[in-house]
Amino acid sequence: MDGMISELRGSLGEAGVLLDAERMEGYLVDQRDLVRGRAAAILRPSSTEQVQAIMRLASRYGVGIVPQAGNTSYCAGATPDTSGRQMVLSLERLNKVRSVDPLDAALSVDSGVILQHAQDAADAAGLMLPISLGSEGSCRIGGIIGTNAGGLSVLRYGMTRDLILGLEVVLPDGSLVNDMKRLRKNNTGYDIKQNFVGAEGTLGIVTGAVLKMIPKPTHHATAWVCLAEDVPLPEMLALVRRETGDLVSSFELITPRSLALVAPPDGPLKSGSGGVVLVELACSSSRIPVVEVMEGVMGDVFEAGWAEDVMIAQSDAQRADMWRLRETIPEGEKHHGGSVKHDISVPIGRTVEFLKVGGAAVAAYDPTLELSVYGHIGDGNLHYNLLVPKGDDRLRFTDRIGRELAPQLYDIAAGMGGSFSAEHGVGRLKRRLLQHYADPNRYRVLRGLKGLFDPLDVMNPGAMVDPATGLSGQE
Template sequence: MTPSDPVAAFRTALGEGGVLTGSDTARYTRDQRDLMQGEADAVLRPRSVAEVQALVCLAKAEGFGLVPQGGNTGYVGGATPQAGRRQLVVSLERMARIRSVDPLDFTLTCDAGAILADAQAAAAAHDLLLPLSLGAEGSCRLGGNLGTNAGGLQVLRYGMTRDLVLGLEAVLPDGSLFSDMKRLRKNNIGYDLKQLFVGAEGTLGIVTGVVLKLWPAQNHRATAWLQLAADAPIPEIAAFLRRETSDLVTTFELISASSLALVAEMRGAPTGFATGEGGAVLLELSSSSRHIRLDDVLMAALESLMERGWITDAALASSEAQRRAMWAVRETIPEGEKHAGGSVKLDIAVPLSQLGVFLVRAGAVLAERMPGVRLSFYGHVGDGNVHYNLMVPAGEDRLAFTRRVEDGIAHEIYAVAIDLGGSFSAEYGIGRFKRDLLHRYADPTRLTLIETIKHGLDPDGLMNAGAMTERP
């Protein structure tokens, strides 16, 4: 290292294209929501596990901190380097290899830098399904999905990222390699150490590889747009559909009238779909078998829902184009929020049985404390996750409104969720933006365990200092 080039040693270790500096670091140092401008002396781009080990050892020797980063699509600043901390970003974008797909083991083994959509395509080429599905799947990377324990659209049936992991390898803060890349579904050999790195947001090491579970490709689908009656019991509807369809429900997405209106406003035209007084649900069943008549199963279930008065109308997709049109509405709600001036995103989870209670109680809090503020709520409510987003009022600065909400009413809404057995972070994680919430709401024993594990693996605080584990 020289005073004129503090990252010279990394250039030698990583070779051509392995180190980015200056303006080339811009897209790596600002968070996805434009809430935080970070700072990094350089972005490191290793090509192999050995190079990751080398850069970790160099960082420790040269006094740099490291911030692992996937596709930089997170919502809580967990992959953004902080100004004044002398941190380097580690991007695994050049480690994106699909190592293998095993159609008999139903597994996919790949580098942590693989883009999620590429991993899905690799599975699909063998008539298999990688069920992790996110709005950002065309740009997010598996290392980031693992670091945040990403959720997404199909958690109801397949679980979070954590539930898909069979094997994992990671470079530890001392440069050693933890490798547990077995493809086994039964392997009881003590602590399940690989799970320490899932949801750890890069604070315990740099994940470099993963083995994921696959399923048979779900080539047969039945998709419907349901208009909910006023006061429709969403938990009961979801439970009824799971039972009546032999648990073939893949997604159960709630869409409120306000969220649908945002999409129409952005498009400048009606969406072609409507909500009932209780909102709408985008429902999809899927199967790998051509012998299961999904449309018949779905129709029978919907007829029962109508007889009970829980839904007022339903539109079934009769073609792939109609199915895609339904999904396009759901997937562009975040874009509609952004088009309307942005939103403050509260990522709530409650037990599904308490969802209706949460919406009523949180709505009452909002009406009393911030009357007139536009609300957009939608999400994967089949698994208890609702994105409860407050729209920035016209003419108000987005960052100032964000601070006003997060310092005030957000805590009251979180309190409602927690009182119902819920959480203030369903799938976004903690990162840098929610550290105060973790330390405000988490059980003290949980905090002690987190800090003990962090100190045990990373006593010098090399990995992603400022994210999650550090007290605000």
């Protein structure tokens, strides 16, 4: 290990290798403060060539490398284990916007670029990068790709996977896969780059990306819909999409308890008896009267008996207030004392059914528990969170729920054709869930791919899956 660190100092310089315990601390704890690891060093390369040098040494010395972007993972996917023999590779110094091409609507960036900075680069070109996350001021492009992040606009624009045109990836042996093309059509064999999207740094290290941009929406219509009881939300979504010409960019659910965490009781934005849906239309054309379209479709929603009240934002400030409440719910949960997060997805048509069946399971387990449920119901993703009871230890409560109640919720989702991880990934915390719920042959292929790309298990070892030597399953 000392020999490797000495060689790394020669390749990366003093600024590229952190060994001081105080400076290393922030890289060793996960976003939710659930997992704390140890590392022999924190590596901070400033170029793709330096990443290649790191991986060549890691393969020679057999040292595990844990890629880390903004360290905002909810599944400890960027946290080293406790052995002290792994090293964290931070992407923070790979932070250049390489090019902005307005005609191809393509944005080329280093993987360490902060999402907000990538959005700003697109905006300066009169375009938009349609990835919107609550952590966009700190999360980085490499982590977004590694987790195939979702966010607030998946309904309209898709997951991160749908916005990738090209990637540059350093493989575990230090060799480089350069597929930084800007093409929309390129049928020249296997789409290799997609193997690295959602792989959480277990197959290679993304060092660069080409991302799709879209015409910047210049007109918005945003509605705060106070729901009646028992609204058939999938039917409401279908109506809104149809009657707006599919201009819907967001369709977000906020339950009354979630709203109470962030909204002042005397504020103008209230909850209906069934909660709130925040609906937004977005359009780049001045020829489409999006506010009139929204007013018309909200009339249809009222006529169907689905809304107790509707407020359509009359200014940018009102729109910002609506989104502030939605986006600060995680912070509100923290101020309450924390929550146990379940990042669940089910087919859109079964979201209401899951809310009822899941709620019954929670009540049967402990009727005193409080649920904070919100999320991207327009794409079937629910953040189904249990608030930590006042006076309870957060970590002990999290462990108990994870052992006793979460499996019931995941079983319910799986029985509906859903998933235990909609957008947060697998990391270290959900490895057993992946093995339990995955189709056996799909799991065998996952391990086979890990073994093919990373037979020495130097890429984020301990995250997602262990390698198999081949698809036959022979170890």
